[in-house]
Amino acid sequence: MKLGMLTACLPQQSLAEIAAWASAAGYEALEVAAWPRTGGRDFEASHLPVTGFGIREADETRALMKRHGLGISALAYYENNLHPDPGRRAEIHTHLKKVIDAAAALDVPYVGTFVGRDWTRPVAPNLDEAEKIFPRLVEYAGERGVRIIIENCVMEGWHPDGYPGNLAYSPELWEWMFGLDLYLNWDPSHLTWIGIDPVTTIAPYADRIVHAQAKDLQIQPGAVDRYGVFGKAVQREDPWDTGWWRYRVPGRGDVDWNAVVDALYENGFTGTLSVEHEDPLWSGTEAKVKTGLEIAHRTLRPLIVA
Template identity: 30%
Template structure:
């Protein structure tokens, strides 16, 4: 496995400074956001689409520091009932650029439609009242599945995999909904999972179980932690609408790797080992979203932790060695 950096983690730095940080920490690669929910501080997507020279210059900056480009990210809501087409354009342009650069993976979220006639997305989290299931059926059968089947065909034609990140507030937010999307699309070589354990942690999932259930469907991995704020969680549970900029009043928060999930470094060692057990040998990309910790310090602490637990070399055990 290798350790990489999502450059949006240090969005206040220039691209050169972010790359220098990754190089200085001994990381192997970067992941760069191209738009939609990201302000895309390190990539000019229109230029990358239209100019081979711009793509060469972009790739050259990365390669000159001995780094690879593990993925491009186009997280947004391309299923939004109003702005979906505009966000879909960013997704497709990102796939085009990834194809031109030889980048194997584009990271996305599933998107979240509205109900029939809605102008805003609608996240269904319970089966009651009865109309919830009618809305959910519309979202899956009439919006999401047709869209994703067509997008998967587009990505396959470009030689790019789509790694979907399960996240609260998205149609795909759990293992079961991830499997439903993959099976509904019917192209498991193109549509798989971007495993960001933090989103599943706050919803109560057991991450080693998640890894074993997804198995070979895991295309890409983000390394991000959460910390449950015990008093607030005890009062209100874990569904939380308090702004992320007010961490003291939230039930849970994204935190620097190792400062959140019970078990600390032991948890992350098990995380890496379980990934190895299902055949994952790709990149672990650090994503820093801790509002209480300096981003450069947080990325450095995450890199230090991952270096201690990441398995780098391929296993060489053979049955004859018994």
């Protein structure tokens, strides 16, 4: 198992700057953000120019990683592959294929994305639509030696009422998507707030957990008794603010990282545990974000065999 980090938390820095810092901080791998240069969400980051990515760019990227003793665990493009607008959906699929091409050029085995959801339709029609869309994407990736991994994020902010916007949030849905030959970028934080014990989900799906993200979550005592599990309904100016929990860096929330890492080892996980930093307490400036990443490293490094 290697300890890595997702680069998306440092959108203003270049990949070269992040690689130098991450190596000095003791990280072993990068999960590289590969959104387009422009996008709709404020946390989108573009650390790899996948449009027009060729032999020269691949060689330069490999040399950069080698210089800092780092690997690339996956490329990250977490978008809504079932977007209700046909034009936007086509744009997403086009860019996803470019990310897959870049991964193939770099011999990176995984590209991370979301299943997503058409939030104007019920779950069943969405699953039917996904069963038409994803086999083509999986085939495109497979022909290039790449696997598509899906993060189990709920993406409640994508739904107008705060309901799941990414149909990959539970083991029930994992079993469905595994039938499409998709793999899992397993993240315990999302399981925690929807009432699923993360540790219990590792053993049954160990053969499909090929990459994992390390993000913590802190439940604010008593707040759920006011809002319920779906979060704020009347005054929800920020679609991502449920009002009763918040993301934290590992070691500052409710996830039992000793149990998580132990279960990953017990079930043969040999991939990368990649820190995904979305902690609001350690955000706002580059210095605070890096401090958050240092906290995560201090928490997880002692648990992972060198």
